Amino acid sequence: xxxxxxxxxxxxxxxxxxxxxxxxxxxxxxxxxxxxxxxxxxxxxxxxxxxxxxxxxxxxxxxxxxxxxxxxxxxxxxxxxxxxxxxxxxxxxxxxxxxxxxxxxxxxxxxxxxxxxxxxxxxxxxxxxxxxxxxxxxxxxxxxxxxxxxxxxxxxxxxxxxxxxxxxxxxxxxxxxxxxxxxxxxxxxxxxxxxxxxxxxxxxxxxxxxxxxxxxxxxxxxxxxxxxxxxxxxxxxxxxxxxxxxxxxxxxxxxxxxxxxxxxxxxxxxxxxxxxxxxxxxxxxxxxxxxxxxxxxxxxxxxxxxxxxxxxxxxxxxxxxxxxxxxxxxxxxxxxxxxxxxxxxxxxxxxxxxxxxxxxxxxxxxxxxxxxxxxxxxxxxxxxxxxxxxxxxxxxxxxxxxxxxxxxxxxxxxxxxxxxxxxxxxxxxxxxxxxxxxxxxxxxxxxxxxxxxxx
RNA sequence: UCCUCUGUAGCUCAGCGGUAGAGCGGGUGGCUGUUAACCACUAGGUCGUUGGUUCGAUCCCAACCGGAGGAGCCA
Numbered sequence: 001x002x003x004x005x006x007x008x009x010x011x012x013x014x015x016x017x018x019x020x021x022x023x024x025x026x027x028x029x030x031x032x033x034x035x036x037x038x039x040x041x042x043x044x045x046x047x048x049x050x051x052x053x054x055x056x057x058x059x060x061x062x063x064x065x066x067x068x069x070x071x072x073x074x075x076x077x078x079x080x081x082x083x084x085x086x087x088x089x090x091x092x093x094x095x096x097x098x099x100x101x102x103x104x105x106x107x108x109x110x111x112x113x114x115x116x117x118x119x120x121x122x123x124x125x126x127x128x129x130x131x132x133x134x135x136x137x138x139x140x141x142x143x144x145x146x147x148x149x150x151x152x153x154x155x156x157x158x159x160x161x162x163x164x165x166x167x168x169x170x171x172x173x174x175x176x177x178x179x180x181x182x183x184x185x186x187x188x189x190x191x192x193x194x195x196x197x198x199x200x201x202x203x204x205x206x207x208x209x210x211x212x213x214x215x216x217x218x219x220x221x222x223x224x225x226x227x228x229x230x231x232x233x234x235x236x237x238x239x240x241x242x243x244x245x246x247x248x249x250x251x252x253x254x255x256x257x258x259x260x261x262x263x264x265x266x267x268x269x270x271x272x273x274x275x276x277x278x279x280x281x282x283x284x285x286x287x288x289x290x291x292x293x294x295x296x297x298x299x300x301x302x303x304x305x306x307x308x309x310x311x312x313x314x315x316x317x318x319x320x321x322x323x324x325x326x327x328x329x330x331x332x333x334x335x336x337x338x339x340x341x342x343x344x345x346x347x348x349x350x351x352x353x354x355x356x357x358x359x360x361x362x363x364x365x366x367x368x369x370x371x372x373x374x375x376x377x378x379x380x381x382x383x384x385x386x387x388x389x390x391x392x393x394x395x396x397x398x399x400x401x402x403x404x405x406x407x408x409x410x411x412x413x414x415x416x417x418x419x420x421x422x423x424x425x426x427x428x429x430x431x432x433x434x435x436x437x438x439x440x441x442x443x444x445x446x447x448x449x450x451x452x453x454x455x
Numbered sequence: 456u457c458c459u460c461u462g463u464a465g466c467u468c469a470g471c472g473g474u475a476g477a478g479c480g481g482g483u484g485g486c487u488g489u490u491a492a493c494c495a496c497u498a499g500g501u502c503g504u505u506g507g508u509u510c511g512a513u514c515c516c517a518a519c520c521g522g523a524g525g526a527g528c529c530a
Contacts, residue, residue, distance in 0.1 A: 029489050036489050049490070068480095083488055108466065108480050109491065115522065116466065171528090200530095225528055226456060238530060317526090328526075381530065426530030439523095440530095451521090 001075060007043035010088055015078045021048055021090065022073045022098070024126060025066050027109045035063050037095075039074065042125070045132055045272050049081065049089040050074050062095045068109060069101030069126075114442055121446055121455050129280065132273035133435050133443055136266060140431060143265040144218060144239055147258055153214040153241060158201030160220065163193055164405060171224035172196035173234075197222035201240050202422060203356075203409050206385060209242035209420055210412050216241040218427075226450050230439040231376065231429065235448040242422035248358075248367040248384040251421035252344050255371050255380045256297045258425070259342065264293045266434050274435070282436025288374070289434070291341065298343040302326075302365065305334060305345050312338070325352050328377055335374040342373045355395040356409075357383040358419075369423070373433050382423020389413040 004019045023041030030036075033054050038047040052063045052074075066072050076092040083089075106120050107127060117124040124130045145155065161175050175195040176183045184190070201217040208215045221238040241254065266274060267289055278285040300308065309320040309330055314337075318327040326345065335343050346369040350359060357366035371380035386392045392413055396403050403410070431443040441447035446455040 027490085029487095029492060031487055031489070032485090034488080036492095038490075047490095051488080081488090083490070085490055103481050104465070106465070110466075110479060111491090112466065119522090221530075223529075227528065228456095228523090229525070229527095230523090232529075236530065378530065424530060429530055 005043040006039065006041045006046070006048045009048060009078060010044065010046055010086075012078070012088070015080070015088070018075070018077050018093070019090075020073060020075045021050075023048075023071070025068055025070045025072060025101075027068055028066060035066075037063070037066060037072070037074070037092075039072065040126075040131075042131055042135075044135075045128060045276055046086075049083075049086055050076065050092050050095070051089055052092040052095050056092060056095060058095070062097045065100050066095065066097055067101060067103070067105075069105035069107060070097060071099035071101075072096060073098055114439065118441055118447070125445075128276060129437075130442070132270075132276045133431070133437060134445065136270045136273050136277075136435055137431055137443065139269050140262055140266065140427070140434065141218070143262050143269075144216075144258075144427075146265075147261045148214075148216045148241065151214065153216045154208070154212045156201075156205060156208045156212075156215045156217050157219065158198070158204040158217045158240075160198055161191075161195050162198045162204075163191065163195050164203065171226075172199055173222050173224045199223055200238070200424065202242070202424065205240050205242040205422060206420065207408070207412060209244045209422070210416070210418065213244045214241070228450065230441075231432070233428065233440050233444060233447050233449055236440070236444065237427035239425040239427060240422060242420060244418050244420045246384075246421045247419055248346060248369060248421055251382050251384060251423060252299065252346060252369050252371075255369070255382060255423050255425070256342075256344065259297075259371065259373075259379070259430070260293055262430060263289050263434060267293060277435045277437070281438075285436040292373075295341060297371075298339040298341055300334070300343065300345055302345055302348045305330075308338065309333065323349050323351065331370075331372045331377050332374075335372045335377075340374065342371060342379075344369050344371045346370075353383070355392070355399045355401060356385050358386045359391055359395075367421070371423075375438075376429055376433050378426075379429045379433060380423050380425050382421065384419065384421040387413055387417045387419050389417065 001020045003022055004016060006021055006023060009016060009019065009021065021039060021041065023039045026038040026040050026047050028035055028037050035052045037050040037052060039050050040047045056063065073096040074090060074092050075094040076090040078088050079091050081087060081089040107123055117127065125134055173196060175197060177190045198221060200221065201219065205215060205217050217240045219237065220235055222235055224234065225232065243250065243254065274286060303322065306320055306322050312333065314333055316329055318329065320330060347360060347365040348368045349364060350366045353366045353368045357368045359366055367384035369382050370378050373379045386395060392410060393403065396406060428440045428443050432440060435443060437443050441449065
């Protein structure tokens with residue numbers, strides 16, 4: 001008899017009859033004559049209630065020790081439940097203990113703190129919350145590919161190891177080879193020069209966009225920043241589309257459409273898991289997601305945003321002044337108090353943005369954009385790229401960057417240059433937004449943060 | 456890197472300058488178509504580490520280590 005997933009079983013209109021299920025016991029309630037086993041196999045949030053009569057052959061060896069955490073295989077008849085709370089339950093005809101869990105199994109059926117669960121990251125996927133979060137994560141990864149593939153974007157694998165040490169996005173991890181305990185360096189360097197873990201696939205992505213027109217990357221990214229916040233990790237996943245023959249307007253539209261698409265997909269395909277998040281993580285989650293799906297996002301230029309903030313009368317800790325970067329508190333004011341919805345801020349002063357962003361005709365701003373969402377802040381950062389050779393070279397000089405290191409990047413402007421644009425979407429930040437989970441460490445399976453690389 | 460908070464039983468926490476507490480979880484027994492089951496009994500702690508103050512420190516002080524939140528940086 002073949003195994004059926006609990007998700008399949010529970011969604012049946014008619015009883016599938018006699019079947020086999022396999023999973024882990026969440027809890028067991030015993031009485032003299034029989035036991036109730038709550039069985040979960042990760043296919044969905046809900047458990048299957050198994051009724052195991054004490055008269056079952058092998059009851060003492062298989063059912064009695066099947067306490068919380070144990071792995072079991074159960075064969076039985078799916079019948080309508082006599083009790084409240086579930087439609088189907090299984091009347092067991094055979095219970096096999098696959099793997100026992102002794103009494104020191106750390107997960108109790110009661111709520112645990114997220115901090116404690118982080119310390120047992122190898123077991124936390126067996127909880128309701130993390131099961132839900134990682135099913136949603138999987139679905140969102142799939143939806144991202146669908147979104148781009150449906151629009152004719154080509155998936156490009158940009159390198160993890162890179163030699164560009166000045167991509168302008170924070171501190172990098174060095175890649176070295178070892179000789180025993182010693183780091184091999186200098187001319188002995190494996191690649192013949194210093195190399196790093198990528199902080200962005202953008203520059204490489206641009207080369208493919210200038211050939212395949214519309215591309216996206218989706219892979220791990222590394223930042224060696226010593227950041228201690230709920231929104232930063234040293235290793236995270238990023239989605240970076242790059243579009244040829246596209247300006248900032250098209251870039252912003254794509255980013256907004258993408259966020260809406262993903263939220264809509266989650267609402268359609270992760271209803272049970274989102275409902276759990278709504279009940280136990282963030283009571284306003286479903287309402288907010290529906291809002292994001294249904295309403296259009298706000299857009300405001302940096303210049304207007306500065307004026308709006310100055311006129312707001314709000315007492316900010318940091319000054320609001322043209323030419324200064326917007327602080328977290330300013331971004332939060334825009335999305336959480338003023339607009340109360342996702343907001344795209346665009347056209348930033350060129351001084352506070354990297355060399356590759358396209359200079360606007362006002363000569364003061366660049367065609368950059370940040371998509372901000374309530375509760376998290378920046379979820380997307382992007383720009384139209386500088387496609388004019390002379391302007392790009394001037395930018396490199398202005399920012400004291402070594403021109404020769406960007407030969408290949410500059411070549412794109414030498415040979416058949418086109419206007420193009422793109423953005424980066426932080427996958428974990430998207431997941432925080434979609435699930436309502438407040439800490440990035442709880443939406444990535446094994447988080448890497450300063451001082452912490454367990455598991 | 457800076458600022459703030461925090462570390463007591465397996466978990467969540469209370470507590471106090473003078474022999475360590477609860478709830479939950481675990482174990483045992485009972486009971487019931489149960490579902491955060493229920494009732495009774497029971498085991499379980501070098502109070503993060505090191506040093507200092509004190510007759511006496513889990514408590515006060517310092518340093519260190521771990522955890523969390525925020526800032527910066529960004530996604």
